[in-house]
Amino acid sequence: MKHLTLMMCFFLGVILSSKAQLLHSPDGNFTMKFTLLQDGTPTYELSYNGKEVIKPSKLGLYLVDDEKSLLDGFSITDTKTATLDETWTPVWGEVAEIRNHYNELAVTLTQKGTERIMMVRFRLFDEGLGFRYEFPQQKNLVYFTIKEERTQFAMTGDHTAFWIPGDYDTQEYDYNESKLSEISGLFDAAVTANASQKQFSKTGVQTALMMKTADGLYMNLHEAALINYSCMHLNLDDKNMVFESWLTPDAQGNKGHLQAPCVSPWRTIMVSNNAADILASKMTLNLNEPSKIEDTSWIHPVKYVGVWWEMITGKSSWSYTNDYPSVQLGVTDFEHATPNGTHAANTAHVKEYIDFAAEHGFDGVLVEGWNVGWEDWIGHSKDYVFDFVTPYPDFDVEGIHQYAQSKGVKMIMHHETSGSTRNYERHMDAAYQFMVDNGYDAVKSGYVGDMLPRGETHYSQWINNHYQYAIEKAADYHIMVNAHEAVRPTGVCRTWPNLIGNEAARGTEYQAFGGSKANHVTILPFTRLIGGPMDYTPGIFEMDIDKMNPNNHSHVNSTICNQLALYVTMYSPLQMAADLPENYNRFLDAFKFIEDVAVDWDDTKYLEAEPGRYITVARKAKGTNNWFVGNVNGKQTRESNIVLNFLDKGKKYTATIYADAKDANYKTNPQAYTIKKVKVTHKTKLSLNSVEGGGYAISIIEDKS
Structure with a gap:
């Protein structure tokens, strides 16, 4: 059932004045402020629970071969506001239904002297902010070429970031964790070989960029609905802690050729005091248009x-x-x-x-x-x-x-x-x-x-x-x-x-090219997967590559249970069991989880999450009452404590737990695991060992008897 409410209003989440436009999220936790500086430069800022998370940041575009770019000289000539609250059904996904709920402010700007019109549309969700540039049909701006987009994200401090080098050709890098101020010093070492690559700045990074502030806020910068536009990277002014958009150039060095009417992709900012909220957000999907495929029965x-x-x-x-x-x-x-x-x-x-x-x-x-x-x-x-x-x-x-x-x-x-x-x-x-x-x-x-x-x-x-x-x-x-x-x-x-799938990141293949960091899969859901599912190709059981090719001495930095958990933690409707059949035949009891695990879901619960450290996810298989849980762990062995309160009250289930053995080690003993069956209910609490580069997987099947 779909409920749609669209209201043009000046009172739901928005306060208008001649100097500043304020937009509030539906739950009131976010406030976005739009302001024109004295020279007509558009700016925005964002706060969360009364705390500034994006300082005043400039907006606009530099144009090629134009004496006046779309940077300043603007006045506000119109504002429109709206709210939307709808529920839609994805063809496939992590949940059966997705709620799309936001308050919107569209600011029409007219540039003095050129009379060109640019609109900035803001949508504020309970998870964060999306905004884009829009160029309506007009006489004074028809065909135009972008030299660069000036979209700023002014940080409030020297945050911890999980980043990969900005590159026009590849995202296939291991992630680095550092302070923003440390990026330039670590950049050269972060660049590893690829079949095609081209970096642009020692402080350039890619989105989705995941960060954590000193006071425990989680922040994610990305883009949505990248259509007929170049991919956005971020370049950091590490003296002032300001990110600015850096678009990918074409062969001529231009950043985009546009024809009005047209729009840019959405620039997105998600913020929460709980890292799991970033993983659970559907804001990126909600900023895209509904399906253009009428009959989706073949998908x-x-x-x-x-x-x-x-x-x-x-x-x-x-x-x-x-x-x-x-x-x-x-x-x-x-x-x-x-x-x-x-x-x-x-x-x-x-x-x-x-x-x-x-x-x-x-x-x-x-x-x-x-x-x-x-x-x-x-x-x-x-x-x-x-x-x-x-x-x-x-x-x-x-x-x-x-x-x-x-x-x-x-x-x-x-x-x-x-x-x-x-x-x-x-x-x-x-x-x-x-x-x-x-x-x-x-x-x-x-x-x-x-x-x-x-x-x-x-x-x-x-x-x-x-x-x-x-x-x-x-x-x-x-x-x-x-x-x-x-x-x-x-x-x-x-x-x-x-x-139904993309790669666009450092996938499992790199485990055969020298290996990936043991915590790589605890970062990818916060970064690469924000925009959509990844064909990560998990399920490797033989970790010593030289047993298949004596000339390749790479090692898969993972335990078997970590590989099982990836079918739950790395969401995708397309999942490969990537290893050779003969390797699966050696561990058929563990392979049973890959056989059983679903690839389409009615519900998803993020039970615990910390970027670079651990992720634990529970998912309910489509059309059933069966659940699957996956935990991947980073660089430190830990006890994972979860409660199965997502199960139906009054029902009993049989849980099959695939866990790292006590002596499991992703380097020296990756194939050590235990399997046990236990009866569980919604009151059950579990405490499970998760070693470095390890994890656990659980299938929870409803008892029918």
């Missing part, structure tokens, strides 16, 4: 396995042959090439994965390296890399389709673009139709390496428009998208719910 959550981890570890290869120093599609003869003996995407091997998926109740099987071109796919600034429809000689598309269909398993397509966006768009219709013809309804796309056209980066306006084009084109073919190396999500999955 569904997916739990899958795949031919992937064995290539990531170096056990197997994506390429089919070693005969050629380079290949050209349509010219290179693969039919008479010598197989290299390590190609994983072969028919017999893929059928083994299909059998495993069918036996253990998985929905799908992903296969990477099935299509010709992997012999020289990266690092050559090569336009025509793949055609996305031609298989290697040892991959029987039709035979695999029929075999998977007979087992009740869906195949998941893989499209690696090698950053060549023009080539992907050239082949996109044929590739999606090929998927439809062969029973694929989901695609994992990739953008590894430097982008083409040359000079573009992964997060520029032009490339962001490509990602959006791919999502919308996929919807025409009823295909779900899981985009890797694309721009980090900003809640667009509400508008286009066929976007």
Whole structure:
């Protein structure tokens, strides 16, 4: 049931005056103040529970080739206020219903001399503030180019931040925890190698940026509804503790080409005295438009396995042959090439994965390296890399389709673009139709390496428009998208719910590239996942990579129970059991949790949370009365104490607890765990050991007897 109330008003949460505009959140805890300085510069400030959290901060845009930017000289020519309180139903999600409740102030500004109009729209929720720039149809501002956006976030102190380097091409970094004043000194060490990367400042960081103040407030800065605009980073003036927006440039160095009427993405600020509130917030989704897909019946959550981890570890290869120093599609003869003996995407091997998926109740099987071109796919600034429809000689598309269909398993397509966006768009219709013809309804796309056209980066306006084009084109073919190396999500999955996953962060693959910090997964939900679900690819059971590839001495910095918990703590409607079947077969009792855990939910409770330290989450499986709990722990062993008061009163449940053993250690004894079953009710209290880099997972099944 949906309740919608829209009221134009001057009394619900807003006080207007000639000098300042005040906007209050529905619960009254937040107050936003908008003011014009004497020179007509727009500013805002934000307080929470009477305490200043954003000091007066300037707004506006620098324009290219224009003698007068949109920075000052403004007067207020109109104000409109509204409140909205509605409930909407997501296609998939952490909860069955989402409440969207805010008070709004829209300030129309007219610039003296140019008579150009710019509106700043503020929405204040109980979780925080969203605001954006709007440019209505007008004679004096039609086509314009952004040199930079001047959106400031003036901090009230030298907060503790969880940050990664600002970069136009990648978010695949381990997170750093430091004072804001320490970022510049730590920046060079924070930059680690990637296939494509470009930093812009020693104090530049990426959103979503998570911070904690000295007096215990949690703050998050991000953006929502990134459409037809470049990705926003933040550059810190560490003398004055002021962040300013830093947009990603295009190949010409411009930050955006706009045509009125148009809007910017929302700039978001969340604040709470409880870190769990940041995780539970749906503000980012609420700042996006409702679904543009009328019939969403074909969109569904997916739990899958795949031919992937064995290539990531170096056990197997994506390429089919070693005969050629380079290949050209349509010219290179693969039919008479010598197989290299390590190609994983072969028919017999893929059928083994299909059998495993069918036996253990998985929905799908992903296969990477099935299509010709992997012999020289990266690092050559090569336009025509793949055609996305031609298989290697040892991959029987039709035979695999029929075999998977007979087992009740869906195949998941893989499209690696090698950053060549023009080539992907050239082949996109044929590739999606090929998927439809062969029973694929989901695609994992990739953008590894430097982008083409040359000079573009992964997060520029032009490339962001490509990602959006791919999502919308996929919807025409009823295909779900899981985009890797694309721009980090900003809640667009509400508008286009066929976007069921993204990578856009340092995922599990880096555990095979030298490892990630043991507390990495206690930070990601506060940062990367604020904008939408991540295809993190959890579920690794064999932590010593050299047991699969003797030449790779990486170690997965996690215990098995930590890997189990990720299916609950790292929310996604798309979840992979990433390890090899033979490794799961060694620990089938622990693998039972991955078999059982849901991927779609009716309710979610964040039981305890502290960024970089620990997260404990309980989720209720869609359409059932069964709950799953996950706990991931950071760098210090601790006792996690929780109460199961989210369970229904008067009902009994059986809890299966997968916990770190007393002697578990993510470095030396990661496969040590215990499993026990206990009867529980809503009054049950649990105290569980969670080691460094460890955690626990619990399935709670209602007793029917």
